[in-house]
Amino acid sequence: MHWNSLTALALVAPASALLRFGCSQLVVERVDPLVNPGVSPSPHLHQIIGGNAFQLNMDPKVDIGETATCTTCQFSEDFSNYWTAVLFFQHRNGSVHRVPQIPNAGFEGSAGGMTVYYMQDGLANYAQTSKVTAFKQGFRMLVGEASYRTKAEAKRFRQITYTCLENIGTRFPETMDFPKKPCKAGIMANVRFPTCWDGKNLDSPDHMSHMAYPEQGTFESGGPCPASHPVRVPQLMYETIWDTSAFNDQSMWPEEEGKQPFVWSMGDKTGFGSHGDYVFGWKGDSLQRAMDSPCYVNCPTLKTQSIATQNKCSVPKVVTEEVDGWLDAIPGLMPAEKKA
Numbered sequence: 001m002h003w004n005s006l007t008a009l010a011l012v013a014p015a016s017a018l019l020r021f022g023c024s025q026l027v028v029e030r031v032d033p034l035v036n037p038g039v040s041p042s043p044h045l046h047q048i049i050g051g052n053a054f055q056l057n058m059d060p061k062v063d064i065g066e067t068a069t070c071t072t073c074q075f076s077e078d079f080s081n082y083w084t085a086v087l088f089f090q091h092r093n094g095s096v097h098r099v100p101q102i103p104n105a106g107f108e109g110s111a112g113g114m115t116v117y118y119m120q121d122g123l124a125n126y127a128q129t130s131k132v133t134a135f136k137q138g139f140r141m142l143v144g145e146a147s148y149r150t151k152a153e154a155k156r157f158r159q160i161t162y163t164c165l166e167n168i169g170t171r172f173p174e175t176m177d178f179p180k181k182p183c184k185a186g187i188m189a190n191v192r193f194p195t196c197w198d199g200k201n202l203d204s205p206d207h208m209s210h211m212a213y214p215e216q217g218t219f220e221s222g223g224p225c226p227a228s229h230p231v232r233v234p235q236l237m238y239e240t241i242w243d244t245s246a247f248n249d250q251s252m253w254p255e256e257e258g259k260q261p262f263v264w265s266m267g268d269k270t271g272f273g274s275h276g277d278y279v280f281g282w283k284g285d286s287l288q289r290a291m292d293s294p295c296y297v298n299c300p301t302l303k304t305q306s307i308a309t310q311n312k313c314s315v316p317k318v319v320t321e322e323v324d325g326w327l328d329a330i331p332g333l334m335p336a337e338k339k340a
């Protein structure tokens with residue numbers, strides 16, 4: 001599904017809600033208020049988008065929809081924070097370089113960041129008619145496990161994948177591990193969250209057990225939620241486009257056959273450790289209102305801001321360390337073994 005076909009559908013789809021919007025970068029640093037609150041620096045580097053209430057400690061009792069004053073997201077009532085690990089390129093000489101992020105087609109001009117989706121049904125179901133209950137103030141969740149390095153482990157999660165972009169519109173195939181060959185237009189990292197909530201807990205000690213996948217089938221196939229997690233919530237999805245084009249010259253790649261050079265900021269060279277974090281922060285009832293309205297990408301019930309305004313929102317860095325340019329090591333990790 002491409003941006004263009006989604007836009008065309010907006011003309012024909014009646015009462016359906018599918019939000020798809022761009023958010024610029026808020027900050028790139030070693031901060032993780034969900035998994036490592038108060039820890040400065042946190043173990044690995046993140047790239048964060050959303051509202052400027054983002055900080056080392058985020059008390060779930062504080063309504064960030066009320067305390068934030070700007071957001072890097074297109075819908076200006078969305079002060080949520082969304083984050084993932086950061087992708088690095090490792091040169092065969094051992095040095096590492098942060099891979100830049102670029103926006104999806106349709107969001108040109110946005111400074112890095114991600115594309116965020118909230119869906120009522122799978123993308124193939126144009127009607128988007130299933131009722132969903134929006135997340136509530138104080139809600140948080142995590143999907144994926146930073147320490148995983150095998151497919152067997154990563155299978156615990158559904159739909160955390162990569163798309164090797166031939167061009168900006170490539171959407172398949174998706175793989176669970178990093179692409180093994182250079183990807184002309186970049187690597188898109190896709191993170192889809194579980195869609196069934198226990199209806200009681202806004203968070204849980206592992207930030208996951210208050211959420212579950214459908215009991216049978218999938219969200220896309222309309223599978224029912226289990227009795228333990230009966231509340232169907234929107235499917236939240238992140239697309240991050242890592243612009244690998246400056247690193248596609250294979251003379252810089254590892255010499256060993258079949259080895260690829262990209263590494264997540266927690267030291268994962270497989271891709272199986274991909275993860276996404278979410279701290280809800282829509283203002284008032286704006287997300288529920290949008291999900292109950294005829295919102296197909298464009299959403300008249302929500303306030304929108306220009307990309308130039310989005311790009312202006314930022315937060316001061318808490319952790320001061322170099323994350324750009326050629327580095328000896330990924331921030332927080334040991335330098336890689338050097339090769340002459």
Ligand SMILES: *[C@@H]1O[C@H](CO)[C@@H](O)[C@H](O)[C@H]1NC(C)=O
Nearest residue numbers: 091092093094095326328338
């Ligand atoms: C590795 O190569 C890059 C790109 O040419 C260079 O900037 C960097 O200094 C090199 N690192 C080492 C350790 O030689």
